[in-house]
Structure formats: C-alpha cells, structure tokens
Amino acid sequence: MQKQATILFADIVGCSEISNHHEIEDYSEILEQFHKAARDTKNLIFSSYSEGEIEFSVKGDETCLILHSG
Secondary structure, three states: OOOEEEEEEEEOOOHHHHHHHOOHHHHHHHHHHHHHHHHHHHHHHHHHOOOOOEEEEEEOOEEEEEEEEO
16 A cells, blocks of 8 residues: 655744744734644644544644645
8 A cells, every 4th residue: 555645834934034023922923823723724634634644743933734644
C-alpha cells in the first residue's frame, strides 16, 4: 500500500513588521486569532478526515497540518 501525505502550511507574512509597528497587546491578539483559526481549521478537517493520522503544530506565526494516508 502506498503512503501519501498532504502538508498544509501557513505563515503570517511580514510578522516582524507587524510586531515592530504595533503594541505588544495588539500583536499578541493577532497571534491569538491566528492560533484560533489554525485550531479551528484542524478541527474542521479532523471531523471529516478518516483515512489516517493527522499531525498538527502551531507556534508563533507558523502552523503546519500534515494529513497521512495509506
């Protein structure tokens, strides 16, 4: 059986510029919203994905979701 993986990666473009031009509280809120969107996306995919394992990580301004099958 052939194994396959789909990798979904997201990054906030220009995150260092955002942090340089916003208050720390505002920047923190931006990251919290990004983390929530990443978790919500993972949960949505997980609820309909039954073929294999899911790996998920979110750290700073990056998130990665890997869907394994086979």
